[in-house]
Amino acid sequence: MDDSQLEVLVQRLDPDLPLPSYAHPGDAGADLVTTVDVTLAPGERAMVPTGIAIALPAGFVALVHPRSGLAARHGLSIVNTPGTVDAGYRGEIKVMLINHDPREPIELRRGDRIAQLVIQRFERAAFVDVAGLPESVRGDGGYGSTGGFSSTVSTSE
Numbered sequence: 001m002d003d004s005q006l007e008v009l010v011q012r013l014d015p016d017l018p019l020p021s022y023a024h025p026g027d028a029g030a031d032l033v034t035t036v037d038v039t040l041a042p043g044e045r046a047m048v049p050t051g052i053a054i055a056l057p058a059g060f061v062a063l064v065h066p067r068s069g070l071a072a073r074h075g076l077s078i079v080n081t082p083g084t085v086d087a088g089y090r091g092e093i094k095v096m097l098i099n100h101d102p103r104e105p106i107e108l109r110r111g112d113r114i115a116q117l118v119i120q121r122f123e124r125a126a127f128v129d130v131a132g133l134p135e136s137v138r139g140d141g142g143y144g145s146t147g148g149f150s151s152t153v154s155t156s157e
């Protein structure tokens with residue numbers, strides 16, 4: 001496994017809480033924690049502070065993803081998933097959590113791991129204004145043009 005690592009500067013705004021950390025070698029997501037206790041009623045959302053600010057190298061972005069275990073067990077997700085942390089952003093990383101469970105509240109405690117940060121390279125596009133686009137096999141087919149679930153009955157036939 002390639003163990004080369006990108007150095008990312010982290011300012012801990014809450015020194016009692018840990019740096020983002022990967023649970024296993026090779027993981028893509030480094031877990032983020034909440035600095036506060038928060039209870040989310042069914043359907044409720046909240047902007048939750050993580051206690052860290054970062055400085056990414058140019059050409060990188062940090063994406064804030066939900067944790068699948070919390071999603072599967074409790075319906076906890078992120079409103080704007082994945083959240084985009086720009087390389088120039090120096091403020092505190094916050095996570096816009098939402099409780100999708102229709103019945104149960106979700107109680108989070110300070111220090112709980114609530115989300116994961118995935119750091120990626122990205123391309124900056126030069127958007128070129130043209131009158132027409134090159135042809136492709138897919139063309140403008142989308143939104144289920146290749147079919148859906150096996151049980152789905154097509155309404156267009």
Ligand SMILES: O=c1ccn([C@H]2C[C@H](O)[C@@H](COP(=O)(O)OP(=O)(O)OP(=O)(O)O)O2)c(=O)[nH]1
Pocket residue numbers: 064080082083084085086087089092093094095096
């Ligand atoms: O889940 C998120 C998403 C964003 N941010 C921070 C970092 C990001 O660089 C900044 C702006 O995010 P975005 O561009 O998604 O929001 P916007 O509504 O377009 O705000 P702006 O006008 O400031 O760009 O907010 C977070 O801390 N967490």
Ligand SMILES: [Mg+2]
Pocket residue numbers: none
């Ligand atoms: Mg923006």
